[in-house]
Amino acid sequence: MLPQCGLSTQGRAVSVCALLGVLLYAAVVQAACGCFGCLSGAPCALRTGPPEDDTLIDFGGRDAELGGGIAAFRILNRWGRTASHGATTPGSPVTLTWGFAPDGTTLPSEPQDDGTTRNDPSDLISFLDNQVGNPASDPLIGDLTDRSWFPIVKRAYDRWSELSGITFEYEPNDDGVPISGSTSSTRWGVRGVRADMRLSGHFIDGQSGSNTLAYNWFPSGGDMVIDTSNTSFYSNSFADNRRLRNVLMHELGHGLGFRHLESDNSSQLMEPFISVAFDGPQIDDILAAHRNYGDVHEKNGGNNAFATAKHAGDFADGDTWAIGTDGATNVVLETMTDFISIDDDSDVDYFRFTVDQPSLVDISLQQVGRTYNEGPQNGEQSPLDTSMLSELQIALQELTGGIGVLTHATGASESPTTRAIRQIELEPGKDYYVRVTGTQNNVQLYRLDLAVTAVPEPTTLAVLGLAPLACLSRRRAA
Ligand SMILES: [Ca+2]
Ligand SMILES: [Ca+2]
Ligand SMILES: [Ca+2]
Ligand SMILES: [Ca+2]
Ligand SMILES: [Zn+2]
Ligand SMILES: [Zn+2]
Structure with missing residues (x-):
């Protein structure tokens, strides 16, 4: 009888049906909340989870370029020109390439607590081979796309792509120029030469106490440095390597122009501390991506x-x-x-x-x-x-x-x-x-x-x- 009630425009029948709608909605929310608890292995409370949740992901992106900024959702700036096209306006879709800097690439020096600095070259690929992939069965030479860890990394980029006007494409080439931030002329991606957003990694600050997992430059640097000394964190394969994927997706958020926010009654990907209680971008993160690059239907x-x-x-x-x-x-x-x-x-x-x-x-x-x-x-x-x-x-x-x-x-x-x-x-x-x-x-x-x-x-x-x-x-x- 519900469809017939729906045709009526007045009277008690409609209000009863409307109340049913509210109850159904509440049931859906409850179910989602229950799943949330199951996934985190914790009660349905925010900001709880394994000890890794105390680990700072980063300090909010590196080397903010001066820019107008968009006063909503902690947006600092956005990609204009990329390896694939010229400048676009806010809310317009972008195509961004991503790829790996080869091991041995020069990275920035990292200040240590004892006043010294470390300046290790990138070792991200061997790190992924040994800590995330299956070194016994992976072909450890040749095309990176054949490695068992490649789909795990790619999934982080694809997730942002399916949620927003961003299209990520893998760039297999990288000329190995140093990764040096958002002012060098080599920060730009060039098709067939290097990606817009390059992945690298080395020792940042170790893995004890509250420590950094990775950092990423805002546009138009966009490159990422992962702390390859956080071996126990990144080698954890819980929920399809959610620790690694959530860090990648968070850092990509900086690379797309988003700063940190904090929320004491919700969980969002762009909060500064890692959480594995959810998977990837949450509502505030999706709003930021749409504001900057439009929704997925703005593409093509x-x-x-x-x-x-x-x-x-x-x-x-x-x-x-x-x-x-x-x-x-x-x-x-x-x-x-x-x-x-x-x-x-x-x-x-x-x-x-x-x-x-x-x-x-x-x-x-x-x-x-x-x-x-x-x-x-x-x-x-x-x-x-x-x-x-x-x-x-x-x-x-x-x-x-x-x-x-x-x-x-x-x-x-x-x-x-x-x-x-x-x-x-x-x-x-x-x-x-x-x-x-x-x-x-x-x-x-x-x-x-x-x-x-x-x-x-x-x-x-x-x-x-x-x-x-x-x-x-x-x-x-x-
Ligand atoms: Ca770059
Ligand atoms: Ca660290
Ligand atoms: Ca739209
Ligand atoms: Ca539209
Ligand atoms: Zn009815
Ligand atoms: Zn961050």
Whole structure:
């Protein structure tokens, strides 16, 4: 009976169904929270976990370039020019290459607690061979992509790629020039010569007490130095080598332009201390990536115009469709990929669909996100409501003769975070477009739902008119 209740627009039946929705949502949150506890082997509490959680990942990236910065999500700067293209604007996708500096590459000197410095050349590849891979069975010469550890490392880059407008590509070549920060002319990647973001490693500060695991230069340096003396940490294969992968993904975050944040009531990847209670970028991290490089749908020509609208579907009676279904999650699991946003006040997201017969469409747009405390490292934290970062708008449009726009309807506000267009009659043989835009110059995750029903025949209408009454009477009887 739920679908019939959904068609009713007033009365108790709807409010009962709405309450059911809330209960279902709560159940989902509980389930995610339970998984979170299982994964960390700890109760459902934040900031708990194995002793390694005391290990500082780094001091927040190295050698910040002077730059405007974007006042949200601790974004320092972003990649403009890369090995693959010229400068792009905030919110635009980028292609970045990554690769390995050969062992023996000169790295920066590392100050030690006793006042001395160490200046070891890179030994990352032999470190990965011996501590992460299977030295007994791996071919320890030749192409690095054949090593058993290669997919573990690659997975860190691929995860950022599938969550945002960033496209990471492996660059197999490296000319071995010293890794020296974000001012040298060799910081730039060059196709066929070296990657935009090079991986290296050597002794930084050992592995006892609170110590550094790795560091990474902000754009446009982007290179990483891993502490290869942290052998017990990195050789731990728990959860598909999550320690190594979370450090890589955290450092990549600096390499994408993100500084540390701290949150005393949520867990985010860009916090300064390592946690293995979650896997990869969390909501604040995803928001930062979208703000800087757009969501995944901005790639390959994007969705800012009718011509490149994302095809939602060709709908028949009873069809429903949704996008952005993971945005409301409490903990981002590695299996989740469905995050979409408006990344500023110029981003436009278009979706195209058709109907196969005269139909009624319901479109609802929900700003998704939760509230958590956040602030700069060692700074004051305050609550951030990520469902209210920008007020989003929707419109249902139609192209007439490929030029003009016929706007059928704009969204009506149903709650502070929801806009909807309901019961609009559409015809077959036309392309319809849903347009999503943002009012504020900020990033906002959203979920968009479409539901299509055939225009009821007169006889069907009569039956539907009675349905809510039948539903109510049954409920009273129960
Ligand atoms: Ca570089
Ligand atoms: Ca260390
Ligand atoms: Ca977008
Ligand atoms: Ca867009
Ligand atoms: Zn019902
Ligand atoms: Zn860091």
